[in-house]
Amino acid sequence: MDLPAQLSSLLPAGAVLTGDDMSAYLQDWWGRQTGSALFVTLPKTTEDVAAIVRACANAGHAIVPQGGRTGLTGAGVPGAGDRPPVILSLSRMRSIRKIDAINGSIDVDAGCVLSDVQSAAIAADRLFPVSLGAEGSCQIGGIISTNAGGTNVLRYGTTRENVLGLEVVLPDGMIWNGMKALRKDNSGYALRHMFIGAEGTLGIVTGAVLKLHSLPKAHATAWVGVSDRELALRLLNRLQSCCGERLTTFELMNAEQLASVIAHRPVVASPADAAWHLLIELADMSAPEFLSEMLLAALGAAMNAGEILDAVIAQNGIQRDNFWALRHGTADANRNVGHLLPADISVPVSAVPQFLNTASAAVRNRFPGAQIVVVSHMGDGNVHFGVRFSHRDWSSHDDPGGTEVAVRTIMNDCADALGGSFTAEHGIGRKLADELRTRSDEAGYQSMQRLKKVFDPHGTMNPGCVLREHDQLS
Template structure:
């Protein structure tokens, strides 16, 4: 049975209340455009449920009428996965911003249960209030929602030590495409009773269900930190330094972020109050953080010793160690400002590749060569989670340069494809933390094996036989 957009809007208003259903263009604008304003599409309406039961009721209404459903959690996607496409029937957007309760915190069990619409920063703050750490951290943490981070299996800057989102989720509550609710919110680290269903939904990008609640794994809250900003010559030196820090610091190494000179220059130029931490100019920069419980002086001393040895070996050109919590925050602000700076400065054709950590320098070198074979001399940005092998290699056009490109879609596809090809040659992946969304749908058939695609299509068909949840994303159609 298929209904019109007007049918479903009337039914949603009757069931959930008119104040929970947005239809005016001005009200829809923030939901149908992505953060970088590169993707947009029409929506039948936006639904703002207050409870899991209301989410389920909205889904049942849509399912009965054959209307597509687009789950949305924060709308901070960098690959167009959280906004409507331009093809097919306009969906009902189910936004989770009203589901924002911290349901419980169990410090002794190192777990917390939260609503899917909780902003990531609020989750971190609630954990810290219990002297615990929820370690997933990324630039959008002040606006992205926990369900969105789970649906994309978000990575961020702490994967090196704590793993990505998948490693920090113990249980889920999910509304399925027929409107039924799966309550899998157990707070257990051992539960060996068959298929671990939560992993179907982590990284599913809203194609299998709507995550309305989550049981998250917490960690001891570090009481001391030591942070350094380092100037160096090239990524090969960064790889050497990573080995030195890991050998000396072990699990205390919690951040190891690499950016190139162009990225730092763009942040300084386009984000207020951002400055180069070092006196001179360097081709590459590292942000390194150690974290532990105990005396901060000891941690800082360890950081200083590794840096001094690296300087004596000719690896480090210059470095500064944060002397206070405020300085530590200032250094991290530079790293977390990269997306804002790049949006203001031009058009970065973001890639989200990951390769074995040992292959990161080779990947950057070969990706630049492949890009320049197509567009000689084109600048590129590198933002790399060096410790886990995730490299955002970004061919970069200023706005005037981009306006001169005749076929912008073809150029974007070409640039991403040549970079991803290099990753594939190094046994890497084309999506490490951002997801597939709209941007990388073609790459699913280019790089996924037929066996993988067949399995994914079978799971989708079983859980969502009407293909109503976020259609046209992540799962390529059969045939």
């Protein structure tokens, strides 16, 4: 019996896709990365996943785990090599297993969509704080496997800091049950951290215990215009001093990026006229009037000090939603306006203005006709720096691959010079595996190779992702 037939006999009806039925699973969200697969599997339970992994291991077939396919570095998209892998999509594993509001935890399947988990938490008067533009389609297993960041890292940390326990199917098909909802547990190695950010290369996350927080009862949200990024940094320092942990959001965007969003979604207008824009939000359990007065006082002092040009505080939920629509509209706008070469950079918060200055100058010197679009989680030092070409200019490039490498090199060299990272929240995937090898400390890279060898000795788990396939230790 061939492998598809074998798995069809083990799994629920319709859980094995072949031929044209696989097409939706063979490319990323941008439509730029495509690959091939033997077939696609759609398990419904952890035991189904284990059965698939065991069968593939016995047959010597590689597996590419797949979440919502919203990643930007190709971790969930199969390569185009001579031996197509089996795709294992977790999209049918969507159960909310348990909510413990008093403990502040929620147990979920890895295929749960992030927005569904957020809604389940709110129904229990709690908050799951990881929030990103793709939250309506990305899946919990995917955000764990990439250690996703988003717009709330300033206050709540990355996904890693909001995971208490995991359930993982290992490369031989064994199931590791680490679904503990504990804040303190020193019983040996913290194995969950091996799988958070591993992008499916060490095992397949099938379940998670996530940390919940108190649900804020009030928000104060403002859209602020500033003349330059140094003044934005000064405002951040002011707000942290006067508002403390109530400051949950401090997002920076340049005028070019904002114009792209408005052109793509003309129903939403710009609240301010400035070279740089900030989305700022406070949240806590206070009365709304208290937060608004606190934010108004801070922005008033900043205005008097010449740090800001203009500020609009949201007067109701609709206006707040409109501000957030401008921020969350960047991804769709960038996908539809020109050809964007994006970078996901992290530098110390204090170095964000310097990075923007040096990177912008280097890009304009090399590619004077390109447009620079910036959106930054400035409060945590993450900069999404995009170099955009018109479709006409891009189609006329003699060496588009060389241009992409040149842009990436400029960005990453500027980040390195400031003690930064070439990937902040998007992970490595297949796209940046060479970059990881080139820019890693040798001892660190060899340690990753050894770890991969211990967990996945036959190299069947998402080969070519994170570590280059030919770097697998023999």
